[in-house]
Amino acid sequence: MDLKTKSILLSCFGVLLFSTSLLAQNPVIQTHYSPDPAPLVHNGTVYVYTGDDIPGYDFYYMTKWRVHSSNDMVNWTDHGSPIALESFSWARDRAWAAQCIARNGKFYWYICAQTTANNMAIGVAVSDKPTGPFRDALNKPLITTGNWSNIDPTVYIDDDGQAYLYWGNGSLYYVKLNTDMISYSGEIMQVPQTAESFGGVRRARNANGQNGSETAQNKDMYVEGPWFYKHAGKYYLMYAGMGKGGETLSYTMSDKATGPWKYQGRIMADQPANSFTNHGGIIDFKGKSYLFYHTGLLPGGGSYGRSTAIEEFKYNPDGTIPVVKMTKAGVGPVGLLNPYKRTEAETIAWAEKCSIDENKATGVYVSKIRTGGYIKVRSVDFGSNSPRNFSANIAAGLDGGILEVRADSLTGIKLANISVPRTGGWTMWKQLSSAVDTAVTGVHDIYFVFKGQNITAGRELYNFDYWKFEH
Template sequence: NTMAIGVAVGDSPVGPFKDAIGKPLYDGSWDYIDPTVYIDDDGRAYLYWGNPNIYYAELNEDMISLKGEVGKLEQTVESFGAPNPEKRAKGVKYKDTYTEGPWLHKREGKYYLLYAAGGVPEHIAYSMSDGPLGPWKYMGEIMPLQDTGSFTNHCGVIDYKGNSYFFYHTGKLPGGGGFGRSAAVEQFKYNADGTFPIINATREGVLPVGTLNPYERVEAETIAFSEGVKSEPNAKTGIYISEIHNGDYIKVREVDFGNKSPKRFTATVASALRGGTLEVRTDSISGPLMAELTIPSTGGWECWKTLQADMLKPVTGIQDIYFVFKGRKGCKLFNFDWYKFNR
């Protein structure tokens, strides 16, 4: 009869995970949601959470217990655009209001607390500080309210290979909405003074930072874009692609085939039913057909079989490729674990 913060552990960032302590890490209030963790340069770890209040605590080195007392930030117009919820005056229009979904990170000695703001529907705003616990200064919006297909919007930020990326969520995929959200990402550059620029949602995605080698084993969950499919974990197999139905597809960008075309396509798949067909195409889901793999029943959804198909069309250079799945309409066709091309 309340919300709680739980903690799970795993040997990999993608799991499998298990409950670490057999009880909530912290519970007792309906606004205990949306936890985020930041580990500072000195190794100290901080936990933030809450809607519509902002709670914080330090984690012990074991990362599964709290160090000291839980605190609640004092929201003010200066720190978050509006005072704490119980102090807000009815009918007053404030600069902004913290709602939920905090994200804490650090860059060049400055701390950033990003969060969903404005109530419902939500936009993304942020505050900055010289320390992980404040005092905070409200800085403004990052992603203004716009058509994301969802009434909520939560975010995260990372730097990778010299680039900065802003993650958020949308309801734009088929079947999506406010309670059916998907992750999206935009590349951005901080302003010269370290503040955020305005970031808008797009369909283009981010620029590539490298190429993919198709002559080594590539996990099927290496995806630039997809429709219909899902991923599942297995302790023995690892992550694989499931829920493949007729018409679903996976797009993989920047595949470097070099100056000599491969001769064969190899994939590891599994099917408990009659299987289907895996088409490998370039340019689009209806583009030139490079290879076509006929997949039979393998005896089970995790009874894996490695199959090969000859290339139907030579391909060289850097290409975007599409795995297009075909078969009996309405039923699950097969699972897809990994693939490679063979010279």
């Protein structure tokens, strides 16, 4: 069969499998857990700042934060962990929800953590780049009141330049940030909570000092996880409310940045998230609106192993937000990936049987690759001229691994094949190449399939840094 015939068959094969290639997109990160997603749009790229659940414990065990980015909403590049509890001399535990924002060429990442004084506080890290490196901007907390409610900061800069920081568990607070973004003016204000503003209120603490639950007449109530933003002249506060057996995503609206607020309802509630909590963010990107949230649906996940998911939605004509349903398919691509530019192996639409590591010399790379695993990359545009060569930067302490490159499915037509030798160590990188023996043009999903050769199924095969096609 000549290359032209193969190319025609490949194009037809891609059309047949196009619908099935869209079936699995949520959660959008599969190589580790990624709770409390906080998206940021900057210069045509979406960055999502998340926590890092360590599952296997009966509490929210988190010690660092992570960053991913995407230009197309389906292929997400892992930028590793630019900050951790160790980045803050005053922090000792509970690296919980955080949000990053850009201003005047710098990026300010507002985090919360348990302090050495044994309470929760809000700090801020700063960087010249959205992916870091970040450093503690103050070497002390920004918000510290001795209150365990000092969690889940959310930040927004209004059209007039005034920045606001909201936060809180049970109670909701805000301050007006100064233009330096690392100090504030005026007092810390507590937001009044009523059924009209948040759908309901908590009962007073009972005799045992425990928070009460919602009363029978309450439709909802503010719990935690606020997300503050503005859309079409209206201010929105999305937050974790309370539903049957777990948190909802609910919201309230106002004509002013500081209220008064009017409760609007639940965006996401009573769905099979496999997680008691939910925490989200909302952005507009390339003319579409997106809801970020988390679930416990990755293998081994749950309430203490949560992962970022995304759904597209459209605002109602009056500016209200419709009910949004969780889906496995998630969102579709809003861009194309260029295979003729170096692409990091940690740019992933879906992955199985592999993980992520990083070091100072290499940066972030794909690790713990095992037989039967793979990476899928979506909407790869080969153009009208087929590539002739494929190369990959790989490291292996042992031999026996194979990297297959296939189009449109795990068993799709094979474009390239690399038998990986020992390279001198697991971080001793070598650029390996293969001829592309099947012509491929147009847009396809590409699968990097991991196989072993006469080795046990559980053994690590190799590490994978980046890849590139060439004409």
